Amino acid sequence: MSEALTAAVEMLVRLDPKLVEIVLLSLRVSLSAVAISALLGLPVGAAIAVGRFPGRQTVIVLLNALMGLPPVVVGLLVYLLLSRAGPLGALGILFTPLAMVVAQSILILPIIAALSRQAIDDAWREYEEQLRSLGARRMNAALTLLWDTRFSLLTTILAGFGRAAAEVGAVMIVGGNIDGVTRVMTTAIALETSKGDLPLALGLGMILIAIVIAVNAAAYLTKELAQRRYG
């Protein structure tokens, strides 16, 4: 055990190329997924928060429920879509990083949409009378609220990133954990542990935990600073 730990630290210190490659791919996949989900999820969250339409409450309940989507189920659905016989099989992207980005985007889109809906809804309650008094239309109000809740939304996006970086089920199924192509931190840890190669698994585990802690610290500090600066 302590031997494995020493080996892991040693790998980290000399920036083992294999380890670095896996970490970089993980970041590339999860950051792409977060960017896509934020681009889609924030406007959706704002629209649901400010909009009044039939079935709004049902949509909110569903969106909140989808936050708990099991990654393996998302992986399975995307697999079925992208497999050779599936409706999007012709794209030929199964077992590529792109497929992993698609799966993670689907996984965290509800998280970003639901959490941003909540933050914007709260702000809308506070601002509604004032904005309507000024003559702002709903579209305008939605944009104003997106900007005014920007620090809460940043936390939301980071929560999405944390979820994406730490999940294993979806990327395992649609990526296939192919060495040098689709192997990311979580799938590598799963594999190396079962193979008994503990140093690599531990090293990656430490990096993953460090990333999650750093992301949370960044989220916390941003909110704190913003609170102090902008009230």
Next chain:
Amino acid sequence: MNQGSILPLRLAEVSFTVGGPAIIDRVSLEIDAGPSTIILGANGAGKSVLMRLMHGLLAPSSGRIEWSSPERPGAPRKQAMVFQRPVMLRRSAYANVAYALKIAGILEPRRGALVREALDSVGLSHLARRPARVLSGGEQQRLALARAWALHPEVLFLDEPTASLDPSATREIESVIKAFDAAGTKVVMATHNLGQARRLGDEILFLDQGRLVERAPVVEFFARPKSEQAAAFIKGELPWT
């Protein structure tokens, strides 16, 4: 009346109900340009709701509310409202005023000039760059007045604008309101503070349990209230003014 004026405002048999008893009960009145109007009444008399109905933030359950020239949706508003607790956006004091003008469709460079003039008129020019939400309560309320003032509204509604402020902040707000009144803006203000009603008002609309009980010039209202409710209210409130 000057052309295109939105006044007078007419309310005909306006009621507002949300389950239970009416919050506003068959109120009919006309509000014209000129003297400042104070809506007076105890907490829960319906002052805030009546102003929100007039300002268009609430729709009446029955009855009609008509401005002499109706507002087109999306067109710049000729009326503004200052709330009891000011709602400031997370940006600078300057940007908060500019925001209101932007929504009203006023472009640069005129926008900047109007913002500076408005901040100056409430004595906040030196805090223009400060984030609005870290200003004190009194400063935020002055900023809310500047934001309303920048739009040069024909009618300015004020809903207990000093209710959560200390006496010195209250004095500052009152002097700004007086200046707006003097500049020709029609002031319609809700308050339960008799001293304030006397200092700022020309006429009183007295509400009791959602009904318009009495309307009279300020001096007359305090000297010789016609209704029992108004007499009781004046007597009851006096010790605290």
